[in-house]
Amino acid sequence: MTDLASSSRPKRPEFRNINALNDLPTYLLPPAGIVSILHRISGAILFVLMPFIIWMFDTSVSSEYSFARFASLFNAGLGSVPGWFFKLVALAIIWSYLHHFVAGMRHLLMDINHDIVTKQFGRTSALAVLTISLLLTVALGAKLFGLY
């Protein structure tokens, strides 16, 4: 009758004994799934690091004296914690923001125009999100660490 009931329907693969070493490396999320979970992780990172972000806003705009403190955190560090560690934290914030921003644009685009929502678009747009956000992160990260 229906496709579901027919016996000629191709058998679905079954995984009864998943071997962590052999199977898990090939059992990957599709690009859209990777963008989706990274959207959640990047949002959580920004939520957790929110006080540090506001601290940077506070010290950078309040006065010249506090601006110098803000700058010295990334150059001289704080106590025994070196400056590059705080640059890494800043880089994590930069990546989180960029990924969340670009992946969010993809969400808005798919909410505005349902006609473009196809399996192929889901894949290509997800790859575009990963490419754009990572390239921008590399560019800003290089600037942050003074490579240019």
Next chain:
Amino acid sequence: MAVNYGSKRLATGAHYGLRDWLAQRVTATLMALFTIVLLAQVLLSKGPIGYDKWAGIFSSQWMKFITFVTIIALLYHAWIGVRDIWMDYVKPVSIRLTLQVLSIVWLVGCAGWAIQVLWRL
């Protein structure tokens, strides 16, 4: 009339959650516009950005206006997102409620701090 409160409350159906879904998209759009406005001012300024230029961006009243709106938008947006995370992964009501309350405390405290910084500029 069907009972729709207490233990009989209907928690599924048409439009349930639509308001938060829409709010998350509206606040996201506002924050994206703020990002573009801020980025444009940083990129259009000439020379290296020191304290004067950076603080100057936030000194105008219209910039304080949209920064304030962005902080409120962020508060609401982050609340919906974090609440979704707790609802997906934390099932026991006691732990979930505790985490949700702590999230609100965290977000309201952060928003208050950010507004305080903005107000004294």
